[in-house]
Amino acid sequence: MTTTRRRFLACTALTAGTGLSLNALAVEQAAPAWPTKPIRIIVPYTPGGSSDIIARALATPLQQALGQTVIVENKPGANGNTGADAVAKANDDHTLLLCDVGALAISASVYKRLPFDPAKDLRGVTMLAYSPHLLVVHPSVKANNLKELVALSQREPLNFAVTAIGSAPHLAGAAVEQATGASWQYIPYKGGSQSIQDTIAGQTQVLMNGMLATLPHVQSGKLKVIGVSKSSRVPLLAQVPTVAEQGVTGFESGTWQGLLVPRNFPAPALQKLSAELTRIIRSPEVRERLVAQGAEVYTMTPQEFSGFFSQQRQTWASVVKKGNISAE
Template sequence: MTLDRRQFLASSAALALSGLSLPLHAQNWPTRPIRLVVPYPPGGSSDIIARLISEPLAAELKQTVVVENKPGANGNLGAGLVVQSASEGHSLLLCDVGALAISPSVYTKLTFDPSKDLRGVSMLAYSPHVLAVHPDFPAKTLAEIVELSKTRRVNFAVTAIGSAPHLAAVAVEQATGAKWEYVPYKGGSQALTDTVGGQTDLIMNGLLATLPHIKSGKLRAIAISKAERMELVPEIPTISEQGVKGFESGTWQGIMAPSNMSDATAKLVSEKLGEIINRPDIKRKLGEQGAEVVVRPTKELDAFFVKERDRWATIVKSADIRLD
């Protein structure tokens, strides 16, 4: 072998090694099945969206996508599991991004820091909260509910203490002088079940998961937490027009990933998700249930997370909500 030949082979090996030194995710991700973690029980808004996008995402990425429900601690258990899986590089988190942004203000002993240990991949959809009651509940408007709460116990079902629906309810309570008796659950699906069954009077929950119960007559809508009435349900007045001026809240479903995911991989997944969630059949299914497709790429999602964290921290502090 001549010297030139040896030099050529050495240069080729060096180039190959330099390529291998790049993050694996940037070159040929995914190399194994993807775990899509939903940190809430089945039947909620995040779970509904996960089931809609998992098969199309698997087809686009040419890898199996397995949806796993890991409820607990208001979504923090599932989020923590995704953070812990950072080294294997194939776990994604589909959650209410706003709820995750609340956690650092509420929980004193989080095992992870969402702002540092997770990164945004893509926002997917927005579903406003809807305030609804059991059909036999006597009050018909927000004002009537507020007055009733001053004379009798009004049991208010919340998906979890410190959740986005809970803080939205607290904000309405503070603005109106109402007096709710909060009944916490481990997820929206069970809170809905008990309100439908009459065990609780009132619920604030994402419209995506709640609208089927309203359409069936099992719940009666009082108000929606959007700035303006929705074309889908124009008969439901807003909270703002019932006295809490400018009030707006909701669930923001998005995909997060461990912070060590490469920019190239995050961009790949974000682009695939943006295409999938905007497909006419998926967009139609979500729209029929009260969710709007809202796609925001990685950096915009990170900025949104920071804004939501700061926004809700004020309400958490004023209500003195702290959990271990």
């Protein structure tokens, strides 16, 4: 038997014993590197909100890390579900979703008919940041704390701006309303930036929104802050009591920005993307930029992300049921 023949048989035996084939090995070795073309980050809300701010902060360093153009595309509609559905149905391995994970977890409870299943059709890559909600009012509103705001809402009509029916800020407002006896009329928008602008203009009087997008308007005096929806006070607003301190024991809410991909996204690409995003978001330049605006860098592994998503679905489902909240 020739040396070449013996080597061939030895290789065949080895691959048979390990359950592999020469064809499989060849395919594995020939698998293309990722990414191979420009990447789209879909933000399913209007420009200027928390998710949009974070997506644009990540785009350039991610482009440098991966060697491909990274494009941020705003695709608002149906409380983020329009953009999320587009990503869930994408099959090019280069379309990503950056959104409020809490809002995505809420959708299954609020919407009677969704064209996709967030838990089955999308996979979490990593959490990126957490921004507590700020409960704010137009400066003309004659209330300086939660107790005064609740009393005022019981005497006269107050319009409460929310990013959308069934959004995380909407359910946070509903939870406060249920706990305090407040009464306000919810006015839905297509994104956080528009709800902020209308509250600044006085067309709505009350707003619950992520600190990352809302803090600059508090600092400029265009909005008056009533409370922070975090378990402890935040350094940037150390003088402002939390909602929990003002009588809603244990209350905490906020926006959790995370990145997701379609369910069939290749595992090696997912791990690479998770590692790069975690490194970038934790880098001093990006972290300091976000912290200065009121967001906390908060990363998770894909497995931790899945657990968090499941917990959020359960938490907010009870608020949706109690508040009888639904949307088409």
